[in-house]
Amino acid sequence: AGCSGTGDGGDSGGGTGGLVGTGTGASCVIESPVKIGAALSLTGGAGSYGASQQQGLELALEELNAADGIEYKLSIEDDASEPRQGISVMETFAGDGTSIVLGPTLSNTAVAAMPIANEASMPVMGISTTAGGITDIGEFVFRDSLTExxxxxxxxxxxxxxxxxxxxxxxxxxxxxxxxxxxxxxxxxxxxxxxxxxxxxxxxxxxxxxxxxxxxxxxxxxxxxxxxxxxxxxxxxxxxxxxxxxxxxxxxxxxxxxxxxxxxxxxxxxxxxxxxAWNSASDNAENQAFLTAYEAKFGAQPDQFAAQAYAALYLIDSAVRSDCSAERADLRESIGSLKDVATPLGAVSINADRDAEHPAVVQIVKDGKFAVLR
Ligand code: 1QQ
The missing domain is CATH 3.40.50.2300 (Response regulator)
Incomplete structure (x- = not known):
């Protein structure tokens, strides 16, 4: 299969040579490392969510970089649970040739920072943001987190x-x-x-x-x-x-x-x-593999925020490989076309509103753990 990428994706971030590769799917080869940014709340009120997200991303990164053809470089920055800091982190990623940004953690920060990504024609994917209207910010804004x-x-x-x-x-x-x-x-x-x-x-x-x-x-x-x-x-x-x-x-x-x-x-x-948005008890193969690998790497059980972060990197990898390009404009198209990607969240599709669709679950806290209510 030939590469369907068409060179310059209108990316103004610079340093994007080699982001369109050869081949497709598993055989895709991209020369330059693919830069992924993450704006996470590692400190401040949302710091506990951000810590889980960081671990989910680190696990997925390790697994994906073990596969042939593409090397991902992940840069995680602290948005400090604050809109101002989120804006500053997003501006840095927009200017440094990053292909796509994950986060910010909070919707409250995302509504301030995601417009920066959209204006720079840089895809951004919320991985925990659930407020209404987030993806209405613009056509470069996606999320894999189900909304309220x-x-x-x-x-x-x-x-x-x-x-x-x-x-x-x-x-x-x-x-x-x-x-x-x-x-x-x-x-x-x-x-x-x-x-x-x-x-x-x-x-x-x-x-x-x-x-x-x-x-x-x-x-x-x-x-x-x-x-x-x-x-x-x-x-x-x-x-x-x-x-x-x-x-x-x-x-x-x-x-x-x-x-x-x-x-x-x-x-x-x-x-x-x-x-x-995540059923920890789901017996789907991707979830079982995720649980085992996470426990082995971190000696603890993941939560929903780790699962959504982990799934997001797999969605991006799936999109990058689908037309063998990590150019921002190409990535926007390929993420928008994702259908039934197998992840620990279940089969994830991106809908016409650039939101994710996959099963949800109702949980109840029982004996100190989330258990399925129905
Ligand atoms: C949002 C949320 C928070 C709970 C994320 C950690 O759903 O801000 O949208």
Whole structure:
């Protein structure tokens, strides 16, 4: 098979010679190392998500670089969980010939930083961003992370069914792009059911004392509390809810998909329900291989964020090999055409909105671990 790449992809980053190779698929050979950037929250409030993402990427990088024909060079930079730092990291990647950037970790940072990539005609792929509208930033913006809108409705439906919910209290932090977007999906989903929303309580993502809000919630006597929060708020919120005697199910959005919840909240996390983009128990071959390799490399079990990061590098490799080019413009086309790529997340396709499609799962914390609710 001949190479379908056509030379200059309109890339202004410089240093892109040799990014169009010969052959396709497994036989593709690209001369220059393919530069992949990652803007991850290694410090700051989202640091626990970023640490998992880094490990997922490092494992995939090692595996992919063992294959013939393409060498990937991965550069991971800390976005510090901050939009400003995310912008600065993205500007550096846009100017240094990087083929594609993964991240930033938070939607709140992504909405500020991804426009820089899009304006530079450099593909960028969110690997944990779940707020609505992210890929609307432009035609170079992709993600392999399912959105809140793809996960929350089935999660709420499952909880209504499982616990025969009639009335809930909703809580969310109203100063973050992801938590606000997650709240909107929760509210809309609940509106389409017979469940009554007794109250909606807001807080800041920096808050750590939820006792007065939780007392107000408890006084309403809800059947469950539905929460859109990042992990740093979720941990004290769940802990204090149980301390105040709230035994009802707590239903969380993507921010809760973090084993730090069980590590730090301990028994209080039991019974928390959360929709997830990755089923750790999935017996598909890619997932089983991922679990084994991750455990061997890091001596720990991966979480959803590691799985999504790992899957993203495989999606990129699949795209690069499909037309044997890592030029930015070619990559934009080839990522947009990905269909049914086998990953630990299941078979991933990129849809017309440049979002990922693959199965989701509803999980419940049981004995300190995420288990499948349904
Ligand atoms: C977002 C999220 C966070 C939980 C990512 C770590 O889903 O910011 O979109």
């Amino acid at each position: 809108a793809q996960v929350i409705p089935q999660t709420i439906d499952a909880v209504i069914d499982e616990y025969d919910l009639k009335k809930v209290v909703v809580m969310y932090s109203n100063d973050d792009a992801f938590t606000e977007s997650g709240y909107e999906v929760m509210a809309e989903t609940l509106e389409g059911t017979n469940v009554e929303v007794l109250d909606t309580l807001t807080f800041s993502k920096a808050d750590t004392d939820f006792r007065s809000l939780l007392t107000a919630a408890k006084d309403k006597n809800p059947d469950a509390i539905v929460v859109s929060a990042l992990i740093e708020a979720a941990i004290p919120l769940v802990t204090q809810a149980r301390e105040l005697g709230i035994e009802q199910p707590i239903v969380g959005g993507n921010g809760f998909n973090n084993p730090k919840l069980m590590a730090d909240a301990g028994d209080a996390a039991e019974g928390v329900v959360v929709g997830a």
